[in-house]
Amino acid sequence: MASERPDHQRIVITGVGLSAPNGNSLPEFRRALLEGRSGVKPFETRYFGHTAAGICDFDELRYQKRKEVRRGTRAGSLGIYCAREAIADSGLDWENVDRSAVGIFVGVTEHGNVETENEIYLIKGYDYDTRYWSHHHNPRTVANNPAGEISLSLGITGPHYTLGAACAAGNTGIIQGVQMLRLEECDFALCGGVSESIHSFGIFASFNSQGALAKHDDPTKASRPFDADRNGIVVAEGGCMFVLERYDSARARGAKIYGEIVGHAMNSDATDFVLPDSGRQAECIRLALRRAGMRPEEIDVVSTHATATVSGDVQECIALREVWGESGGRTLINNTKSFIGHAMGAAGALELAGNLPSFDDGVCHATINLDRLDEQCALPGLVANQPRQAGRINAILNNSFGMLGINAVVIVKRV
Amino acid sequence: MTADEIRKAILEILHDIAPDEDLGDLKDEVAFTEQLPLDSMDFLDIVMELRKRYRIQIPEEEYTQLSSMASTIKYLEPRMQDM
Numbered sequence: 029m030a031s032e033r034p035d036h037q038r039i040v041i042t043g044v045g046l047s048a049p050n051g052n053s054l055p056e057f058r059r060a061l062l063e064g065r066s067g068v069k070p071f072e073t074r075y076f077g078h079t080a081a082g083i084c085d086f087d088e089l090r091y092q093k094r095k096e097v098r099r100g101t102r103a104g105s106l107g108i109y110c111a112r113e114a115i116a117d118s119g120l121d122w123e124n125v126d127r128s129a130v131g132i133f134v135g136v137t138e139h140g141n142v143e144t145e146n147e148i149y150l151i152k153g154y155d156y157d158t159r160y161w162s163h164h165h166n167p168r169t170v171a172n173n174p175a176g177e178i179s180l181s182l183g184i185t186g187p188h189y190t191l192g193a194a195c196a197a198g199n200t201g202i203i204q205g206v207q208m209l210r211l212e213e214c215d216f217a218l219c220g221g222v223s224e225s226i227h228s229f230g231i232f233a234s235f236n237s238q239g240a241l242a243k244h245d246d247p248t249k250a251s252r253p254f255d256a257d258r259n260g261i262v263v264a265e266g267g268c269m270f271v272l273e274r275y276d277s278a279r280a281r282g283a284k285i286y287g288e289i290v291g292h293a294m295n296s297d298a299t300d301f302v303l304p305d306s307g308r309q310a311e312c313i314r315l316a317l318r319r320a321g322m323r324p325e326e327i328d329v330v331s332t333h334a335t336a337t338v339s340g341d342v343q344e345c346i347a348l349r350e351v352w353g354e355s356g357g358r359t360l361i362n363n364t365k366s367f368i369g370h371a372m373g374a375a376g377a378l379e380l381a382g383n384l385p386s387f388d389d390g391v392c393h394a395t396i397n398l399d400r401l402d403e404q405c406a407l408p409g410l411v412a413n414q415p416r417q418a419g420r421i422n423a424i425l426n427n428s429f430g431m432l433g434i435n436a437v438v439i440v441k442r443v
Numbered sequence: 444m445t446a447d448e449i450r451k452a453i454l455e456i457l458h459d460i461a462p463d464e465d466l467g468d469l470k471d472e473v474a475f476t477e478q479l480p481l482d483s484m485d486f487l488d489i490v491m492e493l494r495k496r497y498r499i500q501i502p503e504e505e506y507t508q509l510s511s512m513a514s515t516i517k518y519l520e521p522r523m524q525d526m
Binding site: 160163 | 500
């Protein structure tokens with residue numbers, strides 16, 4: 029249990045690097061969340077046409093040369109940008125860090141679709157003659173590509189891999205970092221998640237065929253979790269990488285500590301390919317709380333997963349009601365997808381990051397685009413449209429749930 | 444294509460492959476790898492772009508002919524004379 033862990037087993041966040049559709053650093057991102065600014069814009073994609081998406085505008089050339097951007101993937105570029113920003117933010121004396129003691133654990137929903145779609149599109153112009161298929165295809169599409177590009181960029185020789193966990197991948201990357209540090213398989217963990225998914229037309233087409241792609245005349249209003257008129261998901265790209273380290277080493281070097289990861293849990297619904305299960309979500313939340321040694325009412329902010337699908341939002345609300353029961357009301361509830369859309373592999377990590385500054389400013393950011401609350405999603409503590417000054421915020425619970433019934437919950441406490 | 448046109452075509456390909464490099468001082472007689480940061484995947488890019496842009500198929504055993512601008516032009520001139 030968290031309170032009984034020795035300092036060497038306590039894991040803290042000491043650096044954050046991110047690119048969200050509405051901000052390319054944590055301060056920028058936080059400002060946008062407090063000011064209610066969406067990052068969703070009109071977007072057009074091959075074959076599918078006009079839609080809306082969360083689009084990032086970070087400077088790819090800040091840490092990469094043009095050649096490296098061309099050689100690699102968008103997910104790799106996002107990963108490199110976020111990882112390097114996180115390292116810089118951590119204040120680590122990077123030149124003297126043992127690179128073999130750094131691990132890279134990147135959550136992704138999928139990887140390879142963007143490159144494969146591009147290649148198939150190009151080869152059609154050569155009448156499907158496979159001699160025109162790129163030699164870059166394999167290194168671009170291997171599932172570890174985003175983590176591998178970070179390793180190459182930073183000269184990191186510790187372990188690197190991606191974790192495929194659907195829309196729970198951002199939290200899963202963080203959990204892997206925690207575990208690897210506790211196992212002493214690394215001394216620093218660069219972990220989180222990335223998404224390049226908007227550059228695949230297939231993800232839009234598939235959500236659309238499923239009846240789960242959001243439509244709205246105003247892109248900034250398209251992502252509407254908990255709203256009675258919500259009609260689906262806005263796909264987004266993005267990335268968020270944390271530097272995690274053990275509390276004793278962080279304190280010894282006087283690191284700025286964003287928070288401590290005091291509890292986590294993962295489980296599986298084992299019920300349906302796409303529809304979530306509130307009962308299993310509640311179990312996952314309770315397991316994370318038990319591991320944190322906390323009661324539900326001790327959580328100050330719940331960062332919900334809610335993607336604005338009609339059924340998904342309801343299931344999460346049922347789960348939250350089940351766990352918080354009569355003690356709800358004190359715990360505030362928000363949603364970041366309402367601002368930036370669903371950043372897939374990056375979602376859990378970005379949504380946690382956006383809430384971390386609340387430990388300093390005591391404000392819980394809102395869930396926006398909530399014009400008419402769906403009664404099935406009416407939760408006490410739901411912070412609608414405007415941020416709420418909460419006084420002192422000490423603990424954040426971050427939900428992420430994904431297809432094939434994968435659930436991941438992370439709890440972070442102020443240190 | 445003339446030798447000059449081939450040189451221009453190769454420079455265009457190199458500019459796409461190595462967009463950060465200044466190709467203005469490229470010496471024709473010196474190997475590409477001694478002047479530019481090119482690795483084996485970049486060489487395959489050159490082969491692929493020649494294939495895509497000019498439908499030239501270069502057998503693997505002849506890749507070494509592309510080591511410098513001069514040797515590349517010498518190799519391609521007879522193969523691209525009708526283009």
